[in-house]
Amino acid sequence: MPAEPLLAPGPWQLVFLVVAGAGAGLTGSIAGLASLVSYPALLAIGVPPVSANVTNTVALMGGAVGAAAGSRPELRGQRKRLLRLCAITAAGGAAGSALLLLTPEGAFASIVPFLIAAASVLLLCSPRPAARAGRGGGLTAGTATGAFLVAVYGGYFGAAAGVVMLALLSAAWPQPLARTNAAKNIVTGAANLVAAVVFAVTGPVLWPAAAALCAGLVAGSFAGPAIVRRLPAAPLRIAIALAGLGLAVALGWQAWA
Structure with missing residues (x-):
């Protein structure tokens, strides 16, 4: 893949990126849509x-750190x-990042609007409530396979990968x-950690922008779990x-006009 010119x-x-990162962290930790911001x-x-x-992808590691710190009560008992x-999911993230680096630049620009549109439509379909799920709670072959495929997508692009993962785990x-x-x-x-390491070594990362986004993501994702505890997420998901x-339409117009 040819190198792209990077900006300063x-x-x-x-x-602007710090503020956007805070919004992305909040959105990602609540609805799994950090990349759409x-x-x-x-x-x-x-x-x-x-x-x-x-x-x-590199900056999103800040979101994982902040969300983990803000979700300690909910994570108890789930370690194993x-x-x-x-x-x-780490293996899936590695596969997705390799796929991105092997995809021609023009093809990626054309694919992105479809990815965002599909993710947005999926967001309108709320995950099945846990009360209706099966009686299990372990890691079945179906859950593992589904999580791997979601992680491949997350390593490739990632917009709304969290939404798909939430739906999968809610059902399981x-x-x-x-x-x-x-x-x-x-x-x-x-999944994002492995992809971030691959991109940090081989991809055209704009490090000042990644650092600014990461700082905002840490703050926003730390606050997100507290909101999930108190507020219904449906209105936010719809918005x-x-x-x-709208973003998918705009990016599609830019790619194909």
Whole structure:
């Protein structure tokens, strides 16, 4: 994949990215849609699409750190199964990042609008309540396979990967939404960690932008779990889904006009 020219963000652009990162962290830790905020923010300051994607992936590690710190009550008692699932999603994240680096730049720009549109439509479909799920709570072959495939997508692009993972774990594990959401943040963070390492070594990361986004993501994702404990997420999911559909149309117009 040919290298893309990288920009040097100015002070106000970095401030903008910190604010956008805080919004992305809040959105990601609640609804799994951090990239629908952070990725467009990078595009808005002029970062090319592939560079924006790898920079965003590196920055999203801040979201995983903040969400883990803010979700400690919900994570109690889930350590064993999460360690196993994290190993699976880490492998999926590695596969997805390799796929991105082997995808031609033009093809990626054309695919992104479809990915965002599909993620936004999916967001409109709320995960099945845990009360209706099966009686299990372990890591079945179906859950492991589904988590691996979601992680491949997360390593490739990642927008709404958290939403898909939340739906998967909600169906597999009958427990309160806040606990499942905390688990989702950890396992998607594992997939993102491997992809971030791959991109940090081989991808066109814009490091000042990644650092600014990461700082905001830590703060926003730390606050998100507290909101999940108290407020229904449905209105937020609908608003973000509509915004995502609008973004998909705009990016599609830019790619194909």
